[in-house]
Each structure stands twice: as structure tokens, then as C-alpha cells.
Amino acid sequence: MVQTTSIEGIPIVKVGHGLMSMSWVPEPPSDEQSFASIKAGIEAAPPGVKVFLNSxxxxGVSPQTANLELLNRFFAKYPEYAERTFLSVKGAIIVDKHGFTPDCSEAGIERSIDNIIEKLGPNKKLDLFEPARIDPKVSIEETMATLNKYGWLSSSWEK
Incomplete structure (x- = not known):
């Protein structure tokens, strides 16, 4: 039996599906393999319970947004699965030759969310945005205030 929990009243399986290894590896699996894995998780969930996907x-290696583009292709091919998933995406970070640099400024968060929505495409909405790292230049209170200002602290927000 699959254990469940809820986020804002939305029933979700307790064990999520992390998608990082589908794109952020030297030799990513094919779309066919990745899609089969995502579908298996969704199909194992009880009726009315969403699968938590984390992206x-x-x-991605090249491009950095390869995971979101993979999800775009998945939901374009299988739009019927969109409502059966709860999608959480980490962002607000700059990756360059020096490593990771968090950018939880208001502009950085907005830029990140806009990029995520663009790369996901029209078939799946972003359900939860997560700043990937704490930004030492921006207080957690400021980060939360920015997320709250735009309604991004709720799973029912729309951009």
C-alpha cells in the first residue's frame, strides 16, 4: 500500500520522485527510459493521489534547463498525467564555472520562476517553487516576503 500525505489539502504520495539523474549526468538516459520511470511512479499512485515530482x-549539463525541457516533452506527449502530479522545482540560483551562487533577490526569484514556466511549457504548471540555496545576501524573511508578495507560497498560485 502506498503511503500518502497532503500539501494544502492535496493528497500526495509520501515518497517523491527526484528527477535530477534524468538530465544532470554525463550520459542521461533516453527520453523513453525517463518517461517510463515517471509514468511508472504516476501509475503506482492510488486514484486521486498525486505523485510528487522534484526538478x-x-x-542539466547542456543546457542547464535540460530537466525542465525533459518534463516539457513528457507532458506534451502525456498531457493526461499533468493533473496526476505535483511538481516542485528548485531555482533562484546561478550556476557558472565558479559553482553555485544563490540569487534570492526579488528580481532573481522572478527571473527564475519566469524561466521555469517558460521551459516547462503549457502542459504542466509549476506547483511549488523552492529557492535551491539560502542566499547570504538576502535574509530568509526577505525571501519569504518576496514569495508571499507574488502568492508563490501557495500551491494555487498562477503567474
Whole structure:
């Protein structure tokens, strides 16, 4: 039996599906393999319970957004699965030759969310945005205030 929990009243399986290894590896699996894995998780969930998928704006080698683009292709091919998933995406981070640099400024968060939505495409909405790292230049209170200002602290927000 699959254990469940809820986020804002939305029933979700307790064990999520992290998608990083589908794109942020030297030799990513094929779309066919990745899609089969995602579908298996969704199909194992009880009726009416969503599967928690976790992605990252930067989960890719070339391009950095490869994971989001993979999800775009998945939901374009299988739009019927969109409502059966709860998608959480990490962002607000700059990845360059020096490593990771968090950018939880208001502009950085907005830029990240806009990029995520663009790369996901029209078939799946972003359900939960997560700043990937704490930004030492921006207080957690400021970060939360920015997320709250735009309604991004709720799973029912729309951009």
C-alpha cells in the first residue's frame, strides 16, 4: 500500500520522485527510459493521489534547463498525467564555472520562476517553487516576503 500525505489539502504520495539523474549526468538516459520511470511512479499512485515530482531549473549539463525541457516533452506527449502530479522545482540560483551562487533577490526569484514556466511549457504548471540555496545576501524573511508578495507560497498560485 502506498503511503500518502497532503500539501494544502492535496493528497500526495509520501515518497517523491527526484528527477535530477534524468538530465544532470554525463550520459542521461533516453527520453523513453525517463518517461517510463515517471509514468511508472504516476501509475503506482492510488486514484486521486498525486505523485510528487522534484526538478531543478539547473538540472542539466547542456543546457542547464535540460530537466525542465525533459518534463516539457513528457507532458506534451502525456498531457493526461499533468493533473496526476505535483511538481516542485528548485531555482533562484546561478550556476557558472565558479559553482553555485544563490540569487534570492526579488528580481532573481522572478527571473527564475519566469524561466521555469517558460521551459516547462503549457502542459504542466509549476506547483511549488523552492529557492535551491539560502542566499547570504538576502535574509530568509526577505525571501519569504518576496514569495508571499507574488502568492508563490501557495500551491494555487498562477503567474
Amino acid at each position: 531543478g531549473e539547473f538540472y
